Amino acid sequence: MSDHVYKQIKLTGSSTESIESAVKQALAKASRTVKNMRWFQVVDTRGHIENGQVAHWQVTIEVGFTLED
Amino acid sequence: MSDHVYKQIKLTGSSTESIESAVKQALAKASRTVKNMRWFQVVDTRGHIENGQVAHWQVTIEVGFTLED
Amino acid sequence: MSDHVYKQIKLTGSSTESIESAVKQALAKASRTVKNMRWFQVVDTRGHIENGQVAHWQVTIEVGFTLED
Amino acid sequence: MSDHVYKQIKLTGSSTESIESAVKQALAKASRTVKNMRWFQVVDTRGHIENGQVAHWQVTIEVGFTLED
Amino acid sequence: MSDHVYKQIKLTGSSTESIESAVKQALAKASRTVKNMRWFQVVDTRGHIENGQVAHWQVTIEVGFTLED
Amino acid sequence: MSDHVYKQIKLTGSSTESIESAVKQALAKASRTVKNMRWFQVVDTRGHIENGQVAHWQVTIEVGFTLED
Amino acid sequence: MSDHVYKQIKLTGSSTESIESAVKQALAKASRTVKNMRWFQVVDTRGHIENGQVAHWQVTIEVGFTLED
Amino acid sequence: MSDHVYKQIKLTGSSTESIESAVKQALAKASRTVKNMRWFQVVDTRGHIENGQVAHWQVTIEVGFTLED
Amino acid sequence: MSDHVYKQIKLTGSSTESIESAVKQALAKASRTVKNMRWFQVVDTRGHIENGQVAHWQVTIEVGFTLED
Amino acid sequence: MSDHVYKQIKLTGSSTESIESAVKQALAKASRTVKNMRWFQVVDTRGHIENGQVAHWQVTIEVGFTLED
Amino acid sequence: MSDHVYKQIKLTGSSTESIESAVKQALAKASRTVKNMRWFQVVDTRGHIENGQVAHWQVTIEVGFTLED
Amino acid sequence: MSDHVYKQIKLTGSSTESIESAVKQALAKASRTVKNMRWFQVVDTRGHIENGQVAHWQVTIEVGFTLED
Numbered sequence: 001m002s003d004h005v006y007k008q009i010k011l012t013g014s015s016t017e018s019i020e021s022a023v024k025q026a027l028a029k030a031s032r033t034v035k036n037m038r039w040f041q042v043v044d045t046r047g048h049i050e051n052g053q054v055a056h057w058q059v060t061i062e063v064g065f066t067l068e069d
Numbered sequence: 070m071s072d073h074v075y076k077q078i079k080l081t082g083s084s085t086e087s088i089e090s091a092v093k094q095a096l097a098k099a100s101r102t103v104k105n106m107r108w109f110q111v112v113d114t115r116g117h118i119e120n121g122q123v124a125h126w127q128v129t130i131e132v133g134f135t136l137e138d
Numbered sequence: 139m140s141d142h143v144y145k146q147i148k149l150t151g152s153s154t155e156s157i158e159s160a161v162k163q164a165l166a167k168a169s170r171t172v173k174n175m176r177w178f179q180v181v182d183t184r185g186h187i188e189n190g191q192v193a194h195w196q197v198t199i200e201v202g203f204t205l206e207d
Numbered sequence: 208m209s210d211h212v213y214k215q216i217k218l219t220g221s222s223t224e225s226i227e228s229a230v231k232q233a234l235a236k237a238s239r240t241v242k243n244m245r246w247f248q249v250v251d252t253r254g255h256i257e258n259g260q261v262a263h264w265q266v267t268i269e270v271g272f273t274l275e276d
Numbered sequence: 277m278s279d280h281v282y283k284q285i286k287l288t289g290s291s292t293e294s295i296e297s298a299v300k301q302a303l304a305k306a307s308r309t310v311k312n313m314r315w316f317q318v319v320d321t322r323g324h325i326e327n328g329q330v331a332h333w334q335v336t337i338e339v340g341f342t343l344e345d
Numbered sequence: 346m347s348d349h350v351y352k353q354i355k356l357t358g359s360s361t362e363s364i365e366s367a368v369k370q371a372l373a374k375a376s377r378t379v380k381n382m383r384w385f386q387v388v389d390t391r392g393h394i395e396n397g398q399v400a401h402w403q404v405t406i407e408v409g410f411t412l413e414d
Numbered sequence: 415m416s417d418h419v420y421k422q423i424k425l426t427g428s429s430t431e432s433i434e435s436a437v438k439q440a441l442a443k444a445s446r447t448v449k450n451m452r453w454f455q456v457v458d459t460r461g462h463i464e465n466g467q468v469a470h471w472q473v474t475i476e477v478g479f480t481l482e483d
Numbered sequence: 484m485s486d487h488v489y490k491q492i493k494l495t496g497s498s499t500e501s502i503e504s505a506v507k508q509a510l511a512k513a514s515r516t517v518k519n520m521r522w523f524q525v526v527d528t529r530g531h532i533e534n535g536q537v538a539h540w541q542v543t544i545e546v547g548f549t550l551e552d
Numbered sequence: 553m554s555d556h557v558y559k560q561i562k563l564t565g566s567s568t569e570s571i572e573s574a575v576k577q578a579l580a581k582a583s584r585t586v587k588n589m590r591w592f593q594v595v596d597t598r599g600h601i602e603n604g605q606v607a608h609w610q611v612t613i614e615v616g617f618t619l620e621d
Numbered sequence: 622m623s624d625h626v627y628k629q630i631k632l633t634g635s636s637t638e639s640i641e642s643a644v645k646q647a648l649a650k651a652s653r654t655v656k657n658m659r660w661f662q663v664v665d666t667r668g669h670i671e672n673g674q675v676a677h678w679q680v681t682i683e684v685g686f687t688l689e690d
Numbered sequence: 691m692s693d694h695v696y697k698q699i700k701l702t703g704s705s706t707e708s709i710e711s712a713v714k715q716a717l718a719k720a721s722r723t724v725k726n727m728r729w730f731q732v733v734d735t736r737g738h739i740e741n742g743q744v745a746h747w748q749v750t751i752e753v754g755f756t757l758e759d
Numbered sequence: 760m761s762d763h764v765y766k767q768i769k770l771t772g773s774s775t776e777s778i779e780s781a782v783k784q785a786l787a788k789a790s791r792t793v794k795n796m797r798w799f800q801v802v803d804t805r806g807h808i809e810n811g812q813v814a815h816w817q818v819t820i821e822v823g824f825t826l827e828d
Contacts, residue, residue, distance in 0.1 A: 005650040008631040008681070012075040012133065018296050020708050023737070024744060029074040029136055031742030040744075042735040045318040047299070049339070052307030054300060054316075060077070063739070064633065067650055081627040081685065087227050089156050092185070093192060098626040098688055100190030109192075111183040114249040116230070118270070121238030123231060123247075129629070132187070143374040146355040146405070148284040150340065158225050161254070162261060167281040167343055169259030178261075180252040194279070201256070202357065205374055210539070212512040213495040219420040219478065236419040236481055263417070271495065274512055288351040288409065294710050305350040305412055321732040323713070325753070328721030330714060330730075332348070363434050365570055368599070369606060376604030385606075387597040390456040392437070394477070397445030399438060399454075408601070426489040426547065432572055443488040443550055459594040461575070463615070466583030468576060468592075474491070501641050503777055506806070507813060514811030523813075525804040528663040530644070532684070535652030537645060537661075546808070555815070557788040558771040564696040564754065581695040581757055612698070616771065619788055639779050666801040668782070670822070673790030675783060675799075702765040702823065719764040719826055750767070 005067045006038065012060045019045055022059040036066040074136045075107065081129040088114060091128035105135040143205045144176065150198040157183055160197040174204040212274045213245065219267040226252060229266035243273040281343045282314065288336040295321055298335040312342040350412045351383065357405040364390060367404035381411040419481045420452065426474040433459060436473035450480040488550045489521065495543040502528060505542035519549040557619045558590065564612040571597060574611035588618040626688045627659065633681040640666055643680035657687040695757045696728065702750045709735055712749035726756040764826045765797065771819040778804055781818035795825040 013026025023040065031037065044060035082095025092109065100106065113129035151164025161178065169175065182198035220233025230247065238244065251267035289302025299316065307313065320336035358371025368385065376382065389405035427440025437454065445451065458474035496509025506523065514520065527543035565578025575592065583589065596612035634647025644661065652658065665681035703716025713730065721727065734750035772785025782799065790796065803819035 003635055003637075003646075003677070005635075005647050006633040008633070010077040010131070011136075012077070014072055014074075016072075018294075018708075020744075020747070025072075026074050027739065027742060027744065037739040037742060039739060040737050047316050049303065049313040049315060052303060052313060054296075054303065056072070057296070062631070067632075079629040079683070080688075081629070083624055083626075085624075087156075087225075089192075089195070094624075095626050096187065096190060096192065106187040106190060108187060109185050116247050118234065118244040118246060121234060121244060123227075123234065125624070126227070141359055141361075141370075141401070143359075143371050144357040146357070148338070149343075150282040150284070152279055152281075154279075156225075158261075158264070163279075164281050165256065165259060165261065175256040175259060177256060178254050198284070200355070205356075210497055210499075210508075212497070212509050215493040215495070215543070217422040217476070218481075219422070221417055221419075223417075232417075233419050267422070269493070274494075286353040286407070287412075288353070290348055290350075292348075294708075301348075302350050323730050325717065325727040325729060328717060328727060330710075330717065333710070336353070363432075363570075365606075365609070372601065372604060372606065382601040382604060384601060385599050392454050394441065394451040394453060397441060397451060399434075399441065402434070424491040424545070425550075426491070428487065432570075440488050461592050463579065463589040463591060466579060466589060468572075468579065471572070501639075501777075503813075503816070510808065510811060510813065520808040520811060522808060523806050530661050532648065532658040532660060535648060535658060537641075537648065540641070555773055555775075555784075557773075557785050560769040560771070560819070562698040562752070563757075564698070566694065578695050614769070619770075639777075668799050670786065670796040670798060673786060673796060675779075675786065678779070700767040700821070701826075702767070704762055704764075706762075715762075716764050746762070 006064045007067055008062045008064045009034070010043070010060060010062050012044075012058055014056045014058045016054075016056055019057050019059050022057045023061055026059070026061060027063070030063060034063070034065055036068065037063055038066060039064045075133045076136055077131045077133045078103070079112070079129060079131050081113075081127055083125045083127045085123075085125055088126055088128050091126045092130055095128070095130060096132070099132060103132070103134055105137065106132055107135060108133045144202045145205055146200045146202045147172070148181070148198060148200050150182075150196055152194045152196045154192075154194055157195055157197050160195045161199055164197070164199060165201070168201060172201070172203055174206065175201055176204060177202045213271045214274055215269045215271045216241070217250070217267065217269050219251075219265055221263045221265045223263055226264055226266050229264045230268055233266070233268060234270070237270060241270070241272055243275065244270055245273060246271050282340045283343055284338045284340045285310070286319070286336060286338050288320075288334055290332045290334045292330075292332055295333050295335050298333045299337055302335070302337060303339070306339060310339070310341055312344065313339055314342060315340045351409045352412055353407045353409045354379070355388070355405060355407050357389075357403055359401045359403045361399075361401055364402055364404050367402045368406055371404070371406060372408070375408060379408070379410055381413065382408055383411060384409045420478045421481055422476045422478045423448070424457070424474060424476050426458075426472055428470045428472045430470055433471055433473050436471045437475055440473070440475060441477070444477060448477070448479055450482065451477055452480060453478045489547045490550055491545045491547045492517070493526070493543065493545050495527075495541055497539045497541045499537075499539055502540055502542050505540045506544055509542070509544055510546070513546060517546070517548055519551065520546055521549060522547045558616045559619055560614045560616045561586070562595070562612065562614050564596075564610055566608045566610045568606075568608055571609055571611050574609045575613055578611070578613060579615070582615060586615070586617055588620065589615055590618060591616045627685045628688055629683045629685045630655070631664070631681065631683050633665075633679055635677045635679045637677055640678050640680050643678045644682055647680070647682060648684070651684060655684070655686055657689065658684055659687060660685045696754045697757055698752045698754045699724070700733070700750060700752050702734075702748055704746045704748045706744075706746055709747050709749050712747045713751055716749070716751060717753070720753060724753070724755055726758065727753055728756060729754045765823045766826055767821045767823045768793070769802070769819060769821050771803075771817055773815045773817045775815055778816050778818050781816045782820055785818070785820060786822070789822060793822070793824055795827065796822055797825060798823045
């Protein structure tokens with residue numbers, strides 16, 4: 001975090017397994033087009049329920065990445 | 070909201086008529102370039118005043134859309 | 139608001155037309171079983187998007203009602 | 208918004224019809240004594256319920272106006 | 277989320293294992309009496325400590341369910 | 346707070362005397378129908394004014410209670 | 415709260431005795447110049463410490479009053 | 484901060500130079516009519532952009548002053 | 553509050569009697585080891601319930617004290 | 622702010638000198654690719670420490686710009 | 691939580707594996723010097739990204755412990 | 760930020776000159792006793808007013824430092 005400029009984007013990933021897995025899925029998809037991702041912050045943790053059970057975890061993160069020169 | 074990854078962007082629309090109309094104007098413009106918009110959340114409702122009356126409603130929304138594969 | 143005790147419940151109504159209409163729909167359904175509703179506060183305003191347009195307004199309110207003696 | 212100084216006051220208007228109308232009623236009354244109002248922000252949206260229906264919308268706004276020289 | 281009305285309730289589940297497990301425990305108990313649960317949001321994550329270690333995870337969620345006709 | 350599941354409800358009590366008394370009044374009424382109340386958190390403290398003096402204190406609390414097996 | 419317009423002002427009262435007493439002191443002073451005060455909300459509770467003990471309670475409230483016609 | 488009652492007002496000052504200068508400009512204008520100002524708190528820091536550069540800093544403060552006897 | 557540096561710590565006191573008493577109990581204990589305490593802010597007010605009644609008030613405060621030279 | 626639609630992006634700039642300079646650095650970089658930037662709001666002010674001193678100020682802003690027709 | 695006084699401290703733990711593991715790491719280190727830790731609350735969940743993947747989870751907690759007599 | 764555990768403390772520095780200077784003063788004093796400080800976040804910016812002018816800037820920061828092994 002020296003003299004760079006960072007941009008933050010907001011993503012929501014989902015997973016049937018865990019909060020961590022939902023975050024990873026969001027990063028995996030974003031990494032196809034966004035380079036130089038440096039950090040994230042979890043800003044919302046939700047989920048869908050089917051038949052009284054968790055069907056998907058849905059986790060929203062803000063991701064910071066370096067704006068290239 | 071199954072196994073997709075969503076991105077959220079923040080937009081402000083304006084209207085001389087109503088809060089609902091300001092939201093619709095923002096979505097109309099965004100829909101020209103953003104596909105697969107799924108939901109929005111109102112995060113700020115403001116307005117400009119001229120001669121003691123509401124000149125424009127200005128409504129800021131966060132819009133979620135599916136990142137395509 | 140004299141010496142009563144109030145309970146607050148959280149409801150989400152939806153409408154294809156307006157924010158006000160979504161609130162009214164929530165109250166209409168709640169009034170079938172809840173008596174003595176006195177006030178509400180809007181705590182979240184969202185919506186679903188289909189084909190780039192608002193499909194439904196979804197408004198979450200907290201409703202206060204008197205606990206009967 | 209050049210080199211002016213603004214003051215903000217907090218008002219609550221009410222209306223039997225709509226959120227927008229409650230805001231307009233607050234501005235109409237304030238404009239009798241406050242000059243140079245420039246913008247507002249909605250900070251609370253509430254209402255009173257009678258017989259299971261919305262009796263009044265009550266909308267609280269912060270209004271900014273220019274302090275005259 | 278079409279034209280239904282939803283009610284939200286606030287529950288706290290606990291687990292000796294994980295945050296996800298605490299959420300599941302809360303839903304399991306609620307599903308005995310509440311039908312048509314659709315989504316949840318995590319609003320607080322806490323825990324108890326015994327002998328310097330996590331004894332229980334305690335996770336508070338808001339759960340939305342459809343009000344039946 | 347071992348392996349129980351808790352539900353939280355939101356209540357507003359009022360008193361002409363004190364904040365503490367308004368909380369106690371809310372609990373007294375709730376205890377007629379809700380068993381196993383364990384803790385509360387004050388989330389709003391308001392009051393009504395008549396003739397320039399406090400007429401009632403109105404205190405809103407969230408109350409957690411054990412869901413019985 | 416029928417069709418009136420309300421203005422809200424922010425005051426801080428202090429007392430050596432209690433939170434309630436600090437609120438009352440603020441209202442007592444305001445009532446000399448402000449008519450038609452209707453409600454207040456406590457927004458901050460602080461205090462000064464001298465010799466390890468509470469010297470003053472300082473309570474900040476927002477007070478709503480009717481704008482006269 | 485002994486036994487006084489304080490009132491707080493909300494002001495926005497602007498400056499082409501710095502955040503501190505915007506605060507000072509707001510206080511300079513307010514001091515023409517408000518006596519006994521004691522403290523302020525910065526509640527919002529914004530700015531206008533022209534040609535990709537900061538044109539004005541706009542800083543909103545809450546200012547507390549003693550209500551005279 | 554001249555040119556000193558202050559540190560803030562977070563404490564929770566409890567009392568069977570009142571909110572004020574819970575704050576005093578926290579300060580009484582802290583004053584044994586912390587010198588130069590100057591102010592506090594109430595950041596959370598909770599309580600435990602036994603047999604449908606308030607068993608303890610639990611009040612969390614942030615306390616500011618001067619760092620000595 | 623007439624009938625335009627605005628988009629807001631979130632950027633973090635850094636500077637060894639001041640908060641203002643960190644904001645300017647973020648805008649300077651963004652202006653290479655984003656046209657029609659109109660306003661910003663400071664949403665986070667942080668910094669890195671080396672050897673007990675501020676090494677960099679890191680300021681996060683939201684920047685609003687006009688979506689072109 | 692009877693008549694004790696509690697102090698809260700803020701810690702950040704990290705882990706390459708999970709949110710739960712980051713919390714445990716923070717408690718493990720703190721337990722070397724802090725006795726009588728009773729509860730924690732998660733207040734921030736972040737992480738570092740390397741090569742498009744989560745490198746570390748970083749979880750910030752507030753930990754409450756009994757002040758000994 | 761690899762596998763360390765961090766503790767955060769809350770400090771308020773003051774300065775007659777600027778916000779940046781108040782932060783530096785707080786760090787200068789803390790660095791006498793706290794080693795390995797890594798980052799800070801500004802959480803409150805206030806000031807005292809004398810004769811209608813800023814007498815001191817008072818800036819509250821949270822400072823994170825590495826807990827040594």
